[in-house]
Amino acid sequence: MATAAHAHEHDHGHPPAAHKSSRVDSRLLGMYLFIASETMLFGSFFSIYFFDRVVVGGEGGWPPEGFELPVYLAFVNTIILVTSSFSMHWALQSIKRNNRSGLIAGLTLTFLLGLTFLLIQAREYTRIGFKPSDNAFASTFFGLTGLHGLHVFIGLNLLMYALIRSLRGHYGPKTEDHLGVELPGIYWHFVDVMWIVVYTTVYVI
Numbered sequence: 001m002a003t004a005a006h007a008h009e010h011d012h013g014h015p016p017a018a019h020k021s022s023r024v025d026s027r028l029l030g031m032y033l034f035i036a037s038e039t040m041l042f043g044s045f046f047s048i049y050f051f052d053r054v055v056v057g058g059e060g061g062w063p064p065e066g067f068e069l070p071v072y073l074a075f076v077n078t079i080i081l082v083t084s085s086f087s088m089h090w091a092l093q094s095i096k097r098n099n100r101s102g103l104i105a106g107l108t109l110t111f112l113l114g115l116t117f118l119l120i121q122a123r124e125y126t127r128i129g130f131k132p133s134d135n136a137f138a139s140t141f142f143g144l145t146g147l148h149g150l151h152v153f154i155g156l157n158l159l160m161y162a163l164i165r166s167l168r169g170h171y172g173p174k175t176e177d178h179l180g181v182e183l184p185g186i187y188w189h190f191v192d193v194m195w196i197v198v199y200t201t202v203y204v205i
Contacts, residue, residue, distance in 0.1 A: 017181040023046040029181050035190045038151070042194055044143050057165060063137050070124055074203045077120050078139065078195065084113035085192045090186045097171040097182055097197050100166070103181065110188065114156050121149050148185050149193070158184035 053062050063069065089095040091106025125142075162184050165171065171178045 009068065025179065027179055027183060029187075029196050031186050035187070038190070039194075039195055040146065042197075045140075046197075049140040049144055049201065050142050052070050056136040062137065063141075067130060067137055069141075070128065071203050073120065073124055074199055077117050078199050080113050080117050080120070081192050081195050084110045084190055086115070088188050095171050095178045096173055100169075100171075103171065104163070104166050107159060107166060107181070109196075110205070111156060111159045111163060114159065114188070116153055118149060118152050118156070121145065121152075128170055144198055146204060148195055151191050151194065155184070155188050158187060 061154055087109040089106075089108050091103050091110060094100075094102025094106055130138045132139045162181050165180060
């Protein structure tokens with residue numbers, strides 16, 4: 001009886017274990033929700049861009065006369081970033097097959113491609129010939145591409161962390177053992193998709 005009473009008191013002293021109503025890992029769910037919020041953030045920037053293009057740009061053309069964008073360089077950057085998505089996928093599939101060398105090679109290649117993208121974009125900024133304060137087009141251009149560049153920078157930090165851990169022997173083929181690779185991978189694919197939208201909207205249309 002004393003044991004039962006003690007157990008009863010113990011139950012009242014601690015909250016019951018949470019009931020898992022979903023099979024989705026809480027960390028994966030958190031990443032999906034974060035990406036959803038980031039999508040809305042990009043959506044607000046795109047709304048401003050199209051508002052300026054339609055209302056401010058009017059019949060004067062877009063971009064305005066005298067403003068030229070390095071479309072070819074942006075296309076090269078697009079190829080680089082899309083390629084990095086494939087290398088990220090290779091890294092994740094490698095650790096799922098317990099192929100550590102493939103994991104390390106895939107993460108390293110993804111990081112280098114992402115870094116190349118960011119350096120090319122920084123170089124583009126120094127040679128583009130206008131600054132954010134010039135007009136509405138310039139401010140929305142730097143706003144959208146700069147927002148994406150910030151996300152690439154964050155993604156590179158996540159990739160570096162995953163790469164360091166992989167070099168130290170972390171991660172494994174089980175789902176719970178490679179979430180540290182899968183989560184940065186999901187984020188990186190999101191960054192890639194958003195760049196395709198940014199590139200199409202700003203440089204092509």
